[in-house]
Structures are given as C-alpha cells and as structure tokens.
Amino acid sequence: MSIKAFIEQRWYGRVGILYLLTPLSWCFAAIAARRKRRLQAEAILAPVQTLVVGNIAVGGTGKTPVIIALVKFLQAKGLRPGVVSRGYGRQDTQLQFLPAYIDTHPSTEIHSDATAGLVGDEPLLIYTATACDVAVAADRVAAVACLVEHGCDVIIADDGLQHYRMGRHFELAVIDGVRVFGNGHLLPVGPLRELPERLRDVDWVLVNQSQQQDTDIQARKLAQIHAYVQNQTQEASCFNVALTVTGLSRVDGRGGLDGDETRMSLTQLADLSGVVALAGIGDPEKFFETLAGFTKLQERRIFPDHHQYCAEDFANIGDKPVVMTSKDAVKCRTFAKPNWYALEVAMQLPEAFLAGVERSLIAQTKTAQASPNK
Template identity: 45%
Template sequence: MTLASVWENAWYGKARWVYLFAPLAWLFRALARRRRSRLKSRAVAFDVPVVVVGNISVGGTGKTPLLIALVQRLRKAGYRPGVVSRGYGGKAPRYPLMVSADTPVTHCGDEPLAIARATQCAVCVSPDRVEAAQALREQGCDIVLSDDGLQHYRLARDLEIAVVDGARAFGNGWCLPVGPLREPVERLNEVDWVVVNGSEDKVRQQAPTLRTVQYTMKVTPDAWHRVSDGTRASLTHFAPQTSVHAVAGIGNPDRFFSTLKELGLEPVHHRFADHHHYRPGELVFQPAFPVVMTAKDAVKCQPFAQPDWWYLSVSATLPEAFWSEFLNRIESLKSTPETNSIP
C-alpha cells in the first residue's frame, strides 16, 4: 500500500489519527483563502466565455468524462471549444504546448492527451493557464474550458462546474491534510452547478446547507479498445466471468474495478498512484490473463502495449435540463462579452 493510499483510506474511513494534524488543516484553509484573494485581485479575463470544471477534493471525481461531454455538446451547438490544462505529469520542451493525438505523453501529461484523442478539439497545456487560454484564442476557439481549474484563480472565469464523487462525497469533511478537501464544502455554494457522479444521497447528507443546483451524472462504459492500435470491440468482447488483470493509476481505482465487475468480469486488482508513469516490466503478470485499464492509463502504455491489452472508454450522461441551462448561459455570455478582457 502506498503512502497516498494510507492517507486516502484515513480520509474516507473513520481513522482518528488524522485529527492530530488539525492545526495544519486550519493553517491550510487560511493560506488557501489568502491565495484565492490575492490571485482573484489580478485575474485575467478573456473576451470569450471561460468555463471551469473542477472539484474541491483531491483524487478522481469524474471531471474528464464531463469535460469530454461538454466539448461534444458545445460542438454540436456550433461552438469551437478548446481545453486548457496544467498538464500534470508531463514536461514540455516549451510552453504553451498545443496537444495533438501524437504528442508524447511525457510532454503533455495523461489527461490532456486522453482528452485530445477523445474529442479531437484544441487542447493546450501550460503551468500558466492564462497563457494557455491565449494560445487557444489564437487558434480560433470561442469558448475555453479549464480542466481541473477551480483553484486556479488567476484565470478569470464566467461559469464554474464542481464535480463531486457521489460514492465518496467529502470524506471526513476536513481540508488537507486532515481530510481530502482543497477548499471547504461551503465553496460549492459559490459555483454555478454541482454535478454529482452517481447518487446524490451522501452529498445531501454531508452538505445539508448546499444551495447550488445539483445534477446527477451517470458515467457508463462505451466499448473496449485495443491499447496498441485503438481497435474497437463491443462490451461483450470478453465472455462473462473472464479473469483479467485490471490496471488503474487514477484518482479512484475502486470505481473502475466496480465497473469491471458490473460488466461480468473477474478483475485482479493492480493499483498504481494517480498519473503513474508505467514501465513495461510493471505490467507483466501471472497468470497471463488479458490486461485492462482506463483510457488515461492507456495513453501511457501504448508504446509498449501487448495485443491482449485493452482499455475501456466511457461516456457521461446528464439530464437535458442541465444541457438546456448550460447552453442558455453560454449564449447569454456570448452576447455580452467581457469588458477589459484579452481579445
């Protein structure tokens, strides 16, 4: 078990020892509040809508499937969206870096590459999100989506969408390092929408004073794809009760493992740290079952993938009420461009 797993189990379990760090959590909240105030005072606005998709907790909540769904719906409505990302896990020769399907994952990070391959839209990575947004404007994008950008306050935003994992919600409700929160739960009352990945029951239980409109998102499997060449296969590619080695270097591996069980497979779990950089020898397992993984893992494993390695693509489904409200807000923003903004 990794050190990260120890902390995560404590945050989402009932461990008491984490409360020894309560003074650090109070300090973290104070510093985060001061940082937010400082960055917002000099935030840079753009003349196109900027939509932030993020969360208040560490770990996976389902941001990437939602971001991909937003790109697809915006394109269908006639817009040219682009995505900015920090590019965590990658180091580019220069920034900003425009990401294509062939960009080395070591340059851009796993999530931006997975988004670029899934959407074929403009994706730009840079430690400076303002710089990345400017690069997207120069590419002709008329909407900027900021991936995992809720706490990146130097980039002014018009709309905020916070994603919450319905199964884990807010853990013990504390900020780092006592709990999993980057910001307190009250921050959700300031965003435009809260999208809950799964059931809303635990979220309502842990955040009874939450006033922001909530929508439920359902993430469902689409198909299997061979990691080496992208060959698509149906969800019935594997017979029921097939044993597989399930590889997951993501924020919440248990969600992936549960999905495999729901598909009728018998997964042998192999957990890795989020954004883990795989080496070929790490994925040689016995017995020699097929190896399955997420799309985020696949972009890092493709260069040395074996023929029986597959990744599972997923898609996010939200109520039409959300899409109607979201697109109406975008349209209203397009008709009233920001003043004193970068064109």
C-alpha cells in the first residue's frame, strides 16, 4: 500500500496511528486561525458581486461541474460571469486571461494558445464548457480585478473558500456526500482544512451525492451534514445534488459537428470490450465506480491529480478503447486516438437553490447595473 493510500484510509476510516500527529493538527488550527484574521482584515472586495465556491476538505467534491452549471445559469439570465481560478498543476506562473467567445465553432479551435499547462486543467475545462471569461492566477485578487476590467458583472471564484484576502459577497460550500468530513479531524490527522462548524457561515451548501450509494447510508451522512448547517441564523440552505452521465465525446474533438463520429451513446459504451479507464482526479474511485455501471472495465489506471499527460503515458495501451474524465481529456487532445473518449457529466442544480441565487446574487447585480452611480 502506498503512503497516499494509507493516509486516505485513515482519513476516511479509523484514525489509528495518525492520532500521533494530533499536536500538528493543533498547530495547523492555530496558524489557520491567525491567517484567517489577518487576511480578512486585509480583504479587498470587488465592485461586482463575488461568489466563492469551495469546500472544507482536501480532494475533489464536484466543484467544477457546479461552477459550470452556475455559469450557464447566470449567462441564461443575461449576465456576464467570469471565473477566477488558481490553476493547480499548471506550469506557468503568470496571470492568464481567457476571453469569452461566441460558441459557434468546435471547442478545439477556441483560444488556440490555451493549454492545461498554461492555465490548469480545471480552468480550461470550465472555459471550453461555458465560453465565459476566465482569469487564472495565484493572486486571486489580481485575477478578480482582471475580470472586472474586462466587463464581467459577476465573479465566481473556484476553490476560494480559504482565500480570505479575496473579499466575497456570497459563499457556496460543496460537500462530498460519500466521504463527508472523513474522520472529522483537521490536517494532517484528517482531511479537513476547516472544521464542519464553518458551514454555518456560508450562504449555501450543496451535497454531491453518489447514485450508487446505499440509501440508508446516504440518509445517515446527510443527517451528519445537516447537523452542522441547521443552526444557521439565515434561511435553511442545504441542498442535495448529483452528477448525471450524459454520454461520451471523442477526446480529439474531431469529426463532423453533428455527426456520430464525435460522440458515443451509453448504449454503445456498453458494447465496448477491453476498455481502459483512466483518471487523474481527486477521487478516481468514484469515476471508476460510475463508469463500471455502464461497461466492463479491463483495466483501471490512476494518475496524480492535475497530472500533465504526454503520449508516453499511453505507450502500452495499443489500440484499446480509453475512457477518461473530461478534466483529463483537455490535456490529451493533441495526441488522442479516435477511440479515446471522455465521459460527459452534468450537474442539475436544484430549483430552490437557483431561486435563492436569483433572489440574492442576481438581484443585487441587476440593482447595481440599474443604479445611476454605476
């Protein structure tokens, strides 16, 4: 067992020997608290509405599909949202701006200079899926300023819950409905960046459920989350969401725009043999579990989160069909074979949640736009 696997086993199970690291968790809590106070005192609030989307634990929780769905919702309401991201795993350190475009051509042609190495895999995925403005920088405040300068009237900050120097008008926490809070401890004993009580301060909580999870287990875990959210002074704002698999698309993006060559149905996926499943994400097992519900997997390959792929990573696969996540696919387009596919998923946001966003964030944005002082 690798060190990473051992630690995750303890994080999402019994703490065991990691209890010996408890003094380090105390230090982490003290340092994080001081940092939070200092950065909040220095916080810079943008002149447009800013919504931070994040979580209180390390690892993937499904923030990217949530952000994509939110951006599309705001666009449908006539707004111009922009997304700020740190761009984890990218090789460039400069602020990068990807301008919005009119979606009338294949995504492989958009902003041809944009690569995952330049901006990061998640920002590139958001950009190709939504056509919205995206600014990538370690300095989130500078990235926000860049988007405001380019005319964005709403800012969505990807994974910015703990970046307190970046002011915010609203906060949305996305929680993994399977892993929840793990063993409940702060790093390094557990997976938490902040304790669950932090959820009482956010405006909304989305719980990303697994469709494969037993309903009784699911109910117990939801109760665990609601116990921390229900004491909020504001209106109850915890909602359940789930990813829906919509089909597959060719990783290389080639073929006719309307044709069967670029896409594969889930029925066709079931007929494939010798499928190699590949994932370089925070929780690869969730992807494999989902994919195995549609087809038999011959092999599962796990790469580090944000891994920058090259053709050599696939040298011994031969002509076997490959299915990967959309996040992995944006890094493999230039050398992908015709039988490599990305599993496409969509997040359906609850109507009650969207109504809350419309009553608050959208209403305040439109009020500011109508103000004569704007």
